[in-house]
Amino acid sequence: MTPPPYVVGVDTDVTTLRDADHLLRELAAVFPGREDLYGCTHLVRRGGRRRVALSLGSRSRTAVDAARGALTAGGHTVTDGAWDDRGRAVLYPGAAALTGTLTVAELLDRSAIERVRVLGTPGAPDPATPLVTREFVRPHWEDGTLVLAAMPHIGATLVPFEDPAPTPCCADH
Known part of the structure; x- marks a missing residue:
């Protein structure tokens, strides 16, 4: 199975994997059609700031667009695509x-x-x-x-x- 084609990245202030896992599960609640949801953590460093960023993806563009809208409305900084191609999967089918x-x-x-x-x-x-x-x-x-x-x-x-x-x-x- 290949990575989902439609993915959004979510910037966070989270610095531990445990907190990132919790936040990822929380944010996944806004995702319609969660049976094919992929949720990953990514260790990133941008602007001298280390943190754990998140990505949420699906094979459904409609589901990702709906999630993008809900996450943005919830005050999250959302971008297109994953942070990198080596994400740590927390949520995935099965x-x-x-x-x-x-x-x-x-x-x-x-x-x-x-x-x-x-x-x-x-x-x-x-x-x-x-x-x-x-x-x-x-x-x-x-x-x-x-x-x-x-x-x-x-x-x-x-x-x-x-x-x-x-x-x-x-x-x-």
Whole structure:
């Protein structure tokens, strides 16, 4: 599946991925026809200001135009297009079905994710390999394909690379 052809970017003052995820879900509520909605976060730095910008996209121009109007009316700065081509997908078709432990094949079958890449290993994982979702699956766009980075976990399972509750750097100092 390729990225959606109709996309709007939303500038924010948000500086953390957690806050960006929350805001993205909030803003997605104005989007009609959310079954094919893609919502991504993008780490940007413009004008010396670091932040997490958002993009919302769909295969429906009408839905994106309606969302653009609602977001602008809500006081958001909206532009055409995504911030970059490597967005971190939070909202995408099938995301809600990725709960519990699934095989790699089930994950690919139930969602818009097209590939799983296991860090530190060559090649694709066996489709029968269990993946513990932790109810937090954040793939990235890579060359027009949604790819989930995963890592080995306990008992020959995999987990998504991004941790839902990361420990802040130097938290024990």
